Amino acid sequence: MTYTIDEWFVVALARTIRDREVVFHGFGSPCAQVAMHVARRTHAPDMLLIEGAMYAINPDPPFIPPTSNDNSLKQGAAYSMRFEEFFDAASRGDVDRMFLSGGQIDGYGNTNVTAVGPLDRPKVKLGGGGGGCNISATIGQLTLWTTRHRSGRTLVSSCDFITDIGHVTPAGDRKALGYSGGGPQWLVTELGIFDYDGSGIARLREMWPDVTEDDVRSSTGFEFEVASDLGTVEPPSPAELAAVRAIDPLGVRRSEFDPGELQRTFEVALH
Amino acid sequence: MTYTIDEWFVVALARTIRDREVVFHGFGSPCAQVAMHVARRTHAPDMLLIEGAMYAINPDPPFIPPTSNDNSLKQGAAYSMRFEEFFDAASRGDVDRMFLSGGQIDGYGNTNVTAVGPLDRPKVKLGGGGGGCNISATIGQLTLWTTRHRSGRTLVSSCDFITDIGHVTPAGDRKALGYSGGGPQWLVTELGIFDYDGSGIARLREMWPDVTEDDVRSSTGFEFEVASDLGTVEPPSPAELAAVRAIDPLGVRRSEFDPGELQRTFEVALH
């Protein structure tokens, strides 16, 4: 049996969630969205899953649709938060984890989803940050991810615009800014997985088996440490793979990947 | 046919409401409560009636109960505001009129519903202001009322504590305080009806036919002007009386009056 990088990728994202965490993803984030449902169906059954843009609590959607405001995403939820109810909870520190991506991500985990290039005449006007900006300051921990690491344009030495804050910004670190949130804990890319060292800089912890440290380094615009026990990402379990396929029969998660990446196929090892 | 002072009194209160006004009464205010329903059933059919403590919009209660949080008070209402929805509307100036009473009322229409006597050891601890304090600043106009004018202790030269603000306070007038609300427009008592002159002081406009100017003066602790056209309160119409009796079959409005006052009976004039 084989599986593809998109499946493994969302499993890796799912594993950043601990059981009994209160977890949120934003809209337009199918990989994070699928990952949250995978986590809830595998190792984190008692997490509180807040469905992004619907603010539905612990729904059991029959499928993941290609848009985040579809009613399928609140099926089975006994309760949906109001807009302000979610954002207040996040602002006062009652949400443990949020998934965040970015068109640019720097070494401290600051992200840019606003504009690449000069602000008055951007080279690329990105979509915008939605609600991430303020609550990136207060949510317990952040799982960052990108599926565009290999482009070389995503992990940058410095963001052209900071939409969501990481560990350290030009205006100071989180402590100086008075923020209670812990900031980025993980950065998962299609090449590897980073955590953050004591100074708030990304540190490479694991890579996919078809990726080399040179691949990572040549695609990364910032200097990063490498963990002394640099390893390979743990393969998905049959249960995890089954969960991915059950929750996302339309394969909406794939829309985040460059078509070339989707060719990356792996074999389930026979023990 | 006869009618009593409580009936006439609520009719007089009702007439302070203009059609197409947005009007609110607080809890524990049966006279104002009955008056609002009388107004809506007679001269102000298109007012927006916000039922105090229920925040129900334009209900048709089958009767007025002796407590303001009873579900009978939202019968027939298509919509009930949430607590914050009402208080926000009042704070931003979207409510045209509120009825307010007080254990003490001074000449500027400041009211005290907190405590009579020194604050650390009050002579009488009153119930408290509920939500009146802040929104007395921002609601369009206020109709003040008391059924305890004759006691001599209610209309005072100066409140021991200002809970809700009138036209002028020791800290300045409404303009100086930056308040958009117009303040007291009417003060209706069981002896007579006052409006307010340009300096914000109560001015006697009408009296009940069984009351003399001396009665009013001897019961009033502040100096007041008397309108040059001082008159008698217009008797209730049959429709108004019928509305009072229909909306308040339990006579809850009477609980505001001293038993002695309730003996005041009037004859419907035959034309």
Place this chain on the structure above:
Amino acid sequence: MFLDPDKRVDLSTAAGMVADGDVVALGGGLSARLPMALIREMIRQGRRNLHVVGSAHSLDVDMLVAAGAITVCEESYVGFEQDFGLAPAYRRAAESGTIQVKESCCVTILTQLRAAEMGVPFLPVRGIKGTDMRRLHPEYAEMTCPFTGEVLVVVPPLRPDVALLHAPLGDTRGNLYMEQPYVLDEHFASAARSVVATVDKIVATEELVERGITIPAHLVRGVAEVPFGAHPASSYPHYAYDRSATGAYIRAAGTQESLESYLDEWVRSTDEAGYRDRQGSAELERLTTWSESVDAWKGLFA
């Protein structure tokens, strides 16, 4: 947040979730959905030094004051409206200085709860200036608006240690269904460190979903099923306000001595099952007849 799948506790455990000295938000208002079973149970447990906060309340606060459980009272109103008038025990305690009255205003309390909900250390209010409220609240401050130059009173967040709520229906997870008015209950639930609830009845989650959940389970630490748990306050759609039982309290409350007898008889010497027995099942059932006809409903208040 509270993620346990089963939050059911007995009333004694629920009341035990309030500690002496806690800042306690009281749900409901006036004669509706007061958490009376929790109030009575806290009196049985001898709770002391509570700082209660809320909007317009009546028997819940007065009875806690009578039992000596309250040190600070930060409600916007305590009383029995025009029907029974001033709150007897509260009034005596306030006039003799045995409780600290930090009377507040509904909008101010709402604003302070919102600050806690929003995770900000201050919020402005439009009113207060010109009134004497700051004599009771030296903790308020003033700030000048950077946009308009206006000076506004600003207030700090209010984060109760626990909110005590009563709902007609709940489920085992702690989801609660209420009828309007919710009063401050939703804000208490979000702003407080925890919610402890009583419900008249625990039902299947599906039944709550059908009606609409008012307070979600993740805010609720414990839920106790207590029939007539709001009595003598109302808990619609189940039962109306018991005016006669409230009147009995008022009559007993004329002196602290007779009030002590009342508390001994109705609270301290019994539990909630005994309380219901002593009230009389016929009397309690009568309160559920409000929906039969307007006359039946009106008859409850005659």
Place this chain on the structure above:
Amino acid sequence: MFLDPDKRVDLSTAAGMVADGDVVALGGGLSARLPMALIREMIRQGRRNLHVVGSAHSLDVDMLVAAGAITVCEESYVGFEQDFGLAPAYRRAAESGTIQVKESCCVTILTQLRAAEMGVPFLPVRGIKGTDMRRLHPEYAEMTCPFTGEVLVVVPPLRPDVALLHAPLGDTRGNLYMEQPYVLDEHFASAARSVVATVDKIVATEELVERGITIPAHLVRGVAEVPFGAHPASSYPHYAYDRSATGAYIRAAGTQESLESYLDEWVRSTDEAGYRDRQGSAELERLTTWSESVDAWKGLFA
């Protein structure tokens, strides 16, 4: 407040309640409950210089930008998620500087709306510091909390001239029923000077009461009945998002020239009845089959 007992207007009158230069709040979000019939009608009427505000939006904003109706865009996101990616016309206009992008954050917009709702001239927000958002918003200020000494960003009220909302159901008075997520619609309704709404269907007030009214009539200035008035956005419980019609827009939006042809064909040369005809009644009816089975629902997105 709006107290007329009959608020029904036709779509042209409804769209005419928006003036050139207005600050316009757009209801719904992403692909749900966008006020598309009003958007199309405003384009037909040649509305200009709008300042649009909202949270995460897509086709509504992009089409207004394509038609040259927007001068300032203060949304938290404009795009088509991962499915169709960046918003083509919005992106071109932002990159060429023909619109002013005052991109904001959901929490900031919510806070500014709350200031308008609460009638206060400023409110603090916890975040923003450390980000570059203030480069887009020199109007924000900072204040020092008098209680904690913390410096927080404070924002002014946001009081839209008009909020354009779409609801599946409404009544003649202007009461509106919506399904969750309400997104910012409730706050828009309270904060804006007026609400102009389209509904797929006008029904009896009793039917709305049964379901629960989301936006009360007294906030609504006019309501127009427009079947499929949110299309191609969803309007549950009636119809799902039309991915295929959205895809057709995206394909046309590759250049401003082909986009003009699209607007001529689908908007400017017809009215809403014609729009529905051209979309095809079979295609539109298909969007209502979502509730028949999971396969039918899923099939709409395949």
